Amino acid sequence: MGSKIKLAVSCLNQWALDFQGNLERITEAIKQAHELGATYCLTPEISVSGYGCDDHFLEIDTERHCWEVLEELLQLEECKQMICDVGMPVVHRGSRFNCRIIFLFKRILLIRPKTACCNELNYRELRWFVPWQKSKTVESYLLPQNICYVTGQSHVEIGDGIIETGDACIGSEICEELWTAENSHVSLGLDGVDIFTNGSGSQFSLQQLHRRMDLIKATTRKMGGAYLMCNQVGCDGGRIFYDGCSMIACNGDIVACTPQFSLKEVEVEVATVDLEDIRSFRVSKPSRSMQATKESEYPRIKIHGFFMCPDGLISQHDLSCTLPIQITYKTSEEEIEFSASNWLWDYLRRSGQSGFFLPLSGGVDSSSVACIVFAMCNLVCKAVHDGNKGVLSDVRRLVHDQSYAITSPENLCNDIFTTCYMASENSSVATKQRASSLAKRIGSNHLELRIDTVVSALLMVFTAVTGFIPKFTAKGGSRRENLALQNNQARIRMVLAYLFAQLMQWVRGKPGGLLVLGSSNIDEALRGYYTKYDCSSADINPIGGIGKTELKSFVSYFCKKYNVQPLREIVEAPPTAELEPLEDGEITQTDEVQMGMTYNELSVFGKLRKVALCGPYGMFTKLVQLWKQTYSPRQVAEKVKHFFYTYSINRHKMTTLTPAMHCDAHSPEDSRHDLRPFLYHNKWTWQFRKIDDHVAKLEEHEIVTKKK
Structure with missing residues (x-):
């Protein structure tokens, strides 16, 4: 027998509860993998129902429909000589597990539950699932009747087991298990598993891909073996975006990878690996071999068959080993462009609406949203030019014209995107011209x-x-009057945005309505520097997970890439809300002055608060060191106290944030990512007193040091 085996990973754009569509995409992936000669085909995590079902996982219907989909998959002819691996929820003995179903034609081999649930940041798996806690143990699972009729099986094994064919050994991890301190792959590798599979749902965030890649390369470099990791692509129903990049690694090298940020609903990549290379790699490490002799065995589900390709087999499939490939990582600016535009496209085509409406102020935030929509139009045009019939069909459905032909990104943009500059007497000529x-x-x-x-x-x-009669402070009014007059303008813009979004297609003689886009960034949300229910209140917000500093870099990059010259002035102009009276036609109001902090400082506050998990005192102690060349301890203390005061009095605004694509770890998004109170004692009496005590000690120490 030979020692080479061809493995396939798929990247699917699944949609929560779209059982018919999910079935079609999984079926297409299995068929493509079969045509490419694979003998194992892996799909992403919970690929049958879609990962984003959330509390729908609590419904019995969700599991029932998953078994119905599996019934169809079990009967695919392509599964006769290829092991398939799909994800779905399974209830066993009154507990719900996030499982992999590993099967051949009309036969389930193993149900492998997830052993470590992800329960941090955007993930709440323990709300719906429990982890399998019986290490290296399998139990008997009673199959539903519809599956029994197809497979002839009444029971199958469920648990922490591995698959053993006549020539290879295959073990599973599921997403979080790769990231935990005690990884499943260590025990699996020491017990002789040649092929690790990981059906995953790994969300996108800035610069996340290289961490994912590094983990997988390090795993196979340390353990040896072939590692298959599948991921989703697109938006499956919520704020999370998946960037794709399903991959195969072998002995420390990436040998296959699907594209990042693809508009294809199904991507399949295959790689041929030599199991003798894996075994040679392992036995060359005596320390690993010594540890392996002490490892207890996993339960093995044995298949009487061979899945490697015989040496010298003449076939239509190339059996030479797949060579390592070099992965090129995108910059943060490129990631913003492709992730946000992909997320917008998925949302638009699945929403049933005909396009977008954006209040365009001529500032960095709304301009960056406009750039993202234009980037989406470019992606769509390229996909259609490359022959993606699914994208063309979606475009024609959006514009309600089955003969529609895309001639340019600009023309598509004109058909599906309306922008509106809403001027007031406080608006400057400069912002109007820029917009x-x-x-x-x-x-x-x-x-x-x-x-x-x-x-x-x-x-x-x-x-x-x-x-x-309320007045602005510039005309003798109080602060309360001034703020109310500003908010009045901002909220009127929101009402007008929805009016025009609902009727503009009608005005233009086109069917459908428009989704209103928001343009509030992370920093403004964190600080609460925006009007509740102004035009930051929208249907969706593509930049709600991105900070002002990153947005300015993105706009500068976009200006160069697409030669959008108006963006140069937009980046250089000081950010302003333009809600207060002008002086001689010039703005007097700037964001950073009114906030009492710079956007760069806000970004630091946000990361320390969320990522480093600092309260007021902890943040102060870190910033005293970080900013010691710029600010005195007392100045740092005042900045920290001012931030926490304004943060706490505005935290209630987080409860109404427009749904935004998750992009950065310090997002203050209240609904899922940042679960904190929205009613605070805004004087922070105890915490601020401790900061003041610390400042006094530092100042006293400085005086004593100078005297010496």
Whole structure:
């Protein structure tokens, strides 16, 4: 017999609870893997129901429909000579597990439950699943009747076991198990597993891919073996985006990888590995061999058959070993472009709407959203040019024209994207010109309107009822009046945005409505520097998980890549809300002055608060060292106290944040990622006193040191 085996990984764009669509995509992956000569085909985590089902996992219907889908998969002719591996929830003895179903044609080999659930940040697996805690143990599982009729089996093994064929040994990990301190692959490798499989749902975040790659390369470099990791791509129903890159590694090298940020719904990659290379790699490490002799055995589910290819076999499939490949990582700016535009495209095509509406102010935030929509149009055009019929079909459905032909990204942008500059008497000529120039360059259907009459009408109602006329501080009013007048303008823009989004396609003689896009970034949300229910309140927000500093870098990169010259002025202009009166036509209001901190400082506050898990005192002690060349301890203390005060009085705004694509670890998004109170004692009495005590000690120490 030979020693080579061809393995396949798939990358699927699944959709939560879309059982029919998910079945079709899994079936297509299995067929492609079979055509490429694979003898093992792996799919992503919970690929049958979709990973993003959330509390729908608690419904018995979800598991029932998964078994119905599996019934169809078990009967695929392609599974006669190929082991297939799909993910779905399974209830066993009254407990629900996140499982892999490993099967051949009309025969389930093993149900392998996840042994370590992910329960941090965006993940809440312990809300729906329990981990399998019986290490190296399998039990008997009673199959549903519909599966019994197909397979002839009444029971199968469920648990922490491995598959042993006549020539290879295959063991599973599931997503989080790769990342835990005590990894399954160590015990599996020491017990002689040649091929590790990991059906995963690994979310995108900035610069996450290289960490995922490094882990898999390090695993196989340490243990030897072939490691298959599958991932999803796209948005399966929520804030999380999956960037793809299903991969195969062997003995420390990546040998196959699906594209990152693909618009294809099904991607399959195969690699041929030589098991003799794996075994030679392992026996060359005596320390590993000594540890292996002490390792207890896993239960083995044995298959009477061979899955390696005989030496010298003449076939249509190339049996030479797949050579290592070099992975090129994208920059953060490129990742923002491709992830956000992919997420927008998935949301748009599945929402049933006809495009997007964006209040375009001429600032960095709204301009970056406009750039992302234009990037989406470029991706769509390229996909259609490359022959992606699914994308073309989606575009034609969006524009309600089955003969529609995409001639350019700008033309597509004009058909599905409306931008609107909503001016008031406080708006400058410069921002209006910048918004207009950007819209013209990207081809959006651009509108310009004034909101002053609506603002005045609303204030007239207030005055008629109360007899009071509020004024800006520049005209003698109080801070409360000033803030109310600013918020009034901002909220009117939100109301107008939804009015125009619902009716603009009708005005243009086109069917459908538009999704309203928000443009509030991480830093503004964290600081609470925006109006609750203004035009940051929208249907979705592609930049809600990105900070201002990263957005400015992205816009600069985008300007160069697509030659969008209006962006140069936008990046260089000081950020401003333009809600207060102008002086001689010039703005007097800037974001950083009003916030009392810079956007760079806000980014640091956010990372220390969320990623480093610092309270006020912990943040102060870190920043005293980090900023010692710039600020005195007392200045640092005042900045920290000011941040936590403004953060706490505005935290309630997080409960109404527009759903945004998760992108960065310090996101303050309240619904899922950042579970903290929204009602605080905003004086932080104890914490701030400890900071003041620390400042006094530092200042006293400095005085004593100078005297010496």
